[in-house]
Amino acid sequence: MIESIEQYRQSFDDYLQKILQFGEPAGLYEPIGYIMDLGGKRMRPVLVLLSAELFGAPAENALPAAAAVEIFHNFSLVHDDIMDAAPLRRGRPTVHRKWDPNTAILSGDAMLIRAYQQLDGYPPELFQPLTRLFSRTALEVCEGQQYDMDFESRDDVGIPEYLRMIEFKTAVLLGCALQMGAIIGGAEVAEQEAVYDFGIRLGLAFQLQDDYLDVFGNPETFGKQVGGDIIENKKTYLYLQALERCGADDARELRDLYSVRPTNPQSKVDRVRQIFETCGADRQTRNQIGGYTREAFARLDTLTGNPRAKAALRDFGEWLLRRDF
Numbered sequence: 519m520i521e522s523i524e525q526y527r528q529s530f531d532d533y534l535q536k537i538l539q540f541g542e543p544a545g546l547y548e549p550i551g552y553i554m555d556l557g558g559k560r561m562r563p564v565l566v567l568l569s570a571e572l573f574g575a576p577a578e579n580a581l582p583a584a585a586a587v588e589i590f591h592n593f594s595l596v597h598d599d600i601m602d603a604a605p606l607r608r609g610r611p612t613v614h615r616k617w618d619p620n621t622a623i624l625s626g627d628a629m630l631i632r633a634y635q636q637l638d639g640y641p642p643e644l645f646q647p648l649t650r651l652f653s654r655t656a657l658e659v660c661e662g663q664q665y666d667m668d669f670e671s672r673d674d675v676g677i678p679e680y681l682r683m684i685e686f687k688t689a690v691l692l693g694c695a696l697q698m699g700a701i702i703g704g705a706e707v708a709e710q711e712a713v714y715d716f717g718i719r720l721g722l723a724f725q726l727q728d729d730y731l732d733v734f735g736n737p738e739t740f741g742k743q744v745g746g747d748i749i750e751n752k753k754t755y756l757y758l759q760a761l762e763r764c765g766a767d768d769a770r771e772l773r774d775l776y777s778v779r780p781t782n783p784q785s786k787v788d789r790v791r792q793i794f795e796t797c798g799a800d801r802q803t804r805n806q807i808g809g810y811t812r813e814a815f816a817r818l819d820t821l822t823g824n825p826r827a828k829a830a831l832r833d834f835g836e837w838l839l840r841r842d843f
Contacts, residue, residue: 522830523564530563533581549613549625553592556608561838563588565695569713572827573703583648583698586636591691593629594659596622647701655694662686669753677758689721712817719814720835726807727839729754733791745787751776756799764797811839
């Protein structure tokens with residue numbers, strides 16, 4: 519990642535360490551410090567800082583909003599991990615495994631409250647639009663999670679439904695991060711909408727790329743088990759595209775493969791990957807990633823403001839999507 523982006527990340531991490539000095543009860547607050555210290559890309563808070571600077575505000579003015587977004591994001595991960603019965607998060611035990619589900623639920627609740635508290639220091643003319651946007655986004659993330667859970671038991675999920683689900687689960691928080699920075703920077707409504715839309719398109723491209731790399735990525739660089747979505751029978755964009763494009767026999771076999779958890783999962787992964795390639799679902803997914811990426815940068819190009827911040831936003835977007843196909 520380019521040096522300037524790393525500086526934004528370091529500035530945010532320094533701020534985060536200051537605000538995560540908790541007292542008692544330790545059973546409530548230690549899990550919060552644990553999940554926040556697991557790291558990650560910090561892409562959402564960096565987007566808040568860059569957007570604020572793009573529209574004329576010092577990046578430090580946006581640190582509380584950036585913290586609100588990042589704390590909320592990690593809160594959602596704590597609760598998602600409980601629902602998914604996930605044992606690991608970023609290579610470490612999940613909060614509900616390291617402690618217990620009740621602790622994870624309560625600490626997650628406290629994180630949501632702490633996220634909103636970060637916005638308390640903004641003046642009324644900023645607090646109201648920030649809180650309104652943040653609340654709308656938080657509810658959309660919950661809706662996206664519910665859609666995702668609903669899809670697990672449905673055999674009739676369509677591509678538009680899937681795209682709506684990943685928009686709510688992933689993309690809206692990127693759009694929110696960018697618009698919050700724009701609000702702090704005093705951007706006009708049209709500019710706020712454009713930078714929000716940049717985040718939505720960037721988030722959709724990022725999630726579809728994640729779907730693709732789960733099947734076709736390099737195990738040494740992807741950071742997760744390749745084929746995990748196939749083993750878990752997740753109805754991703756690749757799967758839905760394959761059902762639309764392949765013949766009746768392959769479609770029937772694909773549905774059968776996604777109805778079981780075999781004793782030899784690698785053979786299932788290999789066969790599903792072959793079907794994806796045969797019917798062109800892999801090519802269509804790459805094309806869609808490219809389309810969303812181009813749309814994202816086209817919206818960024820319409821924005822005026824600080825040239826350095828705008829260039830850094832482009833660099834950040836390119837870095838985010840620079841994962842080997």
